[in-house]
Amino acid sequence: MRRIMTLPFFTNKVVHQYSDMWEHEMDLVVVDLKNNEKVKNEGIVIRKRLQLMLYNIMYRMMFDAKFESQDDPLFIEATNFNSERSRLAQSFDYNYGDFIPLLRPFLRGYLNNCKDLQSRRLAFFNNYYVEKRRTIIGENGEKHKICCAIDHIIDAQIKGEISEENVLYIVENINVAAIETTLWSMEWAIAELVNHPTVQQKIRDEISTVLKGKSVTESNLHELPYLQATVNETLRLHTPIPLLVPHMNLDEAKLGDYTIPKETKVVVNAWWLANNPAWWKNPNKFQPERFLEEDGGTEAAVAGGKVDFRYLPFGMGRRSCPGIILALPILGLVIAKLVSNFEMQAPPGEGKVDTSEKGGQFSLHIAKHSTVVFKPVAA
Numbered sequence: 001m002r003r004i005m006t007l008p009f010f011t012n013k014v015v016h017q018y019s020d021m022w023e024h025e026m027d028l029v030v031v032d033l034k035n036n037e038k039v040k041n042e043g044i045v046i047r048k049r050l051q052l053m054l055y056n057i058m059y060r061m062m063f064d065a066k067f068e069s070q071d072d073p074l075f076i077e078a079t080n081f082n083s084e085r086s087r088l089a090q091s092f093d094y095n096y097g098d099f100i101p102l103l104r105p106f107l108r109g110y111l112n113n114c115k116d117l118q119s120r121r122l123a124f125f126n127n128y129y130v131e132k133r134r135t136i137i138g139e140n141g142e143k144h145k146i147c148c149a150i151d152h153i154i155d156a157q158i159k160g161e162i163s164e165e166n167v168l169y170i171v172e173n174i175n176v177a178a179i180e181t182t183l184w185s186m187e188w189a190i191a192e193l194v195n196h197p198t199v200q201q202k203i204r205d206e207i208s209t210v211l212k213g214k215s216v217t218e219s220n221l222h223e224l225p226y227l228q229a230t231v232n233e234t235l236r237l238h239t240p241i242p243l244l245v246p247h248m249n250l251d252e253a254k255l256g257d258y259t260i261p262k263e264t265k266v267v268v269n270a271w272w273l274a275n276n277p278a279w280w281k282n283p284n285k286f287q288p289e290r291f292l293e294e295d296g297g298t299e300a301a302v303a304g305g306k307v308d309f310r311y312l313p314f315g316m317g318r319r320s321c322p323g324i325i326l327a328l329p330i331l332g333l334v335i336a337k338l339v340s341n342f343e344m345q346a347p348p349g350e351g352k353v354d355t356s357e358k359g360g361q362f363s364l365h366i367a368k369h370s371t372v373v374f375k376p377v378a379a
């Protein structure tokens with residue numbers, strides 16, 4: 001499945017094919033913010049606008065489709081389905097039966113809710129998106145043009161490499177894995193930037209010194225180390241999936257003095273690796289500079305490359321996040337566009353925005369979606 005998903009989603013070619021579109025969707029956010037007087041004085045809950053932007057980025061890549069506005073009925077339906085799915089997955093019900101087998105019979109109600117949501121949600125993706133692509137492919141005959149990721153996936157199904165169910169599984173997977181994770185990271189980055197105006201200024205200075213008036217694009221992000229360090233620092237301090245996802249060792253393994261029996265559920269605390277004071281200076285402080293100054297103390301050679309085991313927000317190895325190739329440039333670009341166009345501030349009378357955390361089964365997100373004031377900066 002991972003192999004089938006790589007070509008349409010996770011290659012440099014895909015990044016180059018779509019980065020202009022990503023920027024266009026981000027520029028629309030900047031225009032909306034500039035045209036809204038309330039944004040300059042009282043501020044807005046920025047998550048809502050960024051959510052529309054990210055859905056449009058992902059749905060254009062997946063289905064060559066986009067939502068008109070936050071009031072688009074399909075957007076409302078898609079976000080409701082996805083947030084209900086996240087709510088159920090975050091629920092403690094999800095795994096108490098693992099720890100207290102006696103309570104398993106009481107899980108039935110929860111599992112029925114999951115099944116019911118799953119079938120309505122998959123029907124939604126199928127009826128409104130996948131079937132439309134099938135019709136377009138069908139009308140264009142054998143030599144149809146591949147326009148988006150799902151066309152590749154449907155092609156793989158036509159060739160018998162995967163089933164119809166697998167196609168929907170991939171759509172569902174991208175809705176969960178791609179959109180919310182990136183959105184949480186954006187919210188954290190913006191909240192920290194509001195609370196650290198000097199970091200905003202350093203990013204602005206870097207952009208103007210290095211790019212000398214040119215705009216930030218995907219192709220010049222690598223020239224902006226401080227911007228990249230800001231993205232890294234956000235994912236360190238607020239690791240969006242703090243325990244990664246559970247893995248299982250097929251064979252018995254030794255870890256230090258411990259023996260891990262085969263088929264153990266292994267959970268890696270990536271948040272603690274990234275926030276352990278033994279390995280990081282002042283780990284509870286938001287300091288992008290650390291990624292430019294501190295040593296990667298635990299670097300080790302793995303599969304021909306070097307890995308800093310203190311820092312694994314995307315996991316590591318064969319099942320690590322393939323979306324890193326999209327998530328990092330999308331985060332870098334959106335921060336660059338917002339910071340170059342606006343001074344982001346807390347609402348009047350509030351010195352800082354609240355960065356309290358809300359942890360769930362899988363995710364670590366901001367407890368209160370920040371209201372942010374966007375004051376245009378002089379060009």
Ligand code: HEM
Nearest residue numbers: 177178181182185241244245314315316319320321323327
């Ligand atoms: C900041 C954003 C993101 C973060 C922090 C993140 C993090 C993660 C983590 C921790 C895992 C599990 C890795 C493991 O347990 O070893 C994962 C898996 C995955 N992610 Fe991401 N992710 C992000 C964005 C994305 C995006 C944008 C996509 C797709 C467009 C994506 C697609 C996937 C997929 C398909 C998997 C499952 C891989 C597998 O099981 O082989 N992710 N992600």
